[in-house]
Amino acid sequence: QLQLVESGGGSVQPGGSLRLSCAASGFAVEHYSIGWFRQAPGKEREGVSCINSGGSTNTPAAVKGRFTISRDSAKNTVYLQMNSLKPEDTGVYYCAAASPKYVCYSGPAIYDSWGQGTQVTVSS
Numbered sequence: 001q002l003q004l005v006e007s008g009g010g011s012v013q014p015g016g017s018l019r020l021s022c023a024a025s026g027f028a029v030e031h032y033s034i035g036w037f038r039q040a041p042g043k044e045r046e047g048v049s050c051i052n053s054g055g056s057t058n059t060p061a062a063v064k065g066r067f068t069i070s071r072d073s074a075k076n077t078v079y080l081q082m083n084s085l086k087p088e089d090t091g092v093y094y095c096a097a098a099s100p101k102y103v104c105y106s107g108p109a110i111y112d113s114w115g116q117g118t119q120v121t122v123s124s
Contacts, residue, residue: 002026002113004095009118012085020080020118022095029071030055032097033104034078035111036069038120040091048093049080050104058105063089085122092117 008020022034035050049059049069057069068081078095096111098104 004115006115006118011121022078036080038091053100
């Protein structure tokens with residue numbers, strides 16, 4: 001059974017940083033596509049970064065240069081480093097796993113295992 005558990009969320013002032021963790025069990029993260037998504041109240045879920053099984057990554061323009069995804073196979077964990085946070089980054093952040101046959105930026109529909117989410121609030 002594939003399980004994902006996010007942690008590391010919290011409240012931070014604009015310009016601050018957070019590192020989110022996505023701990024996996026039941027599978028090896030390097031064998032799957034792993035994505036980070038966020039959802040703000042009243043908005044659709046959007047992807048903020050992802051990593052393919054081969055290690056290539058994709059980060060959308062909205063957060064490029066501020067968000068970085070990485071993977072630690074020994075800890076079976078995927079991280080999302082978020083710097084220069086803005087109020088519009090507020091939302092619930094989820095990690096998800098998809099079959100490696102898909103490129104990770106194919107959208108949320110390819111992901112069939114999701115974590116419970118962690119809240120990120122950016123406010124002064």
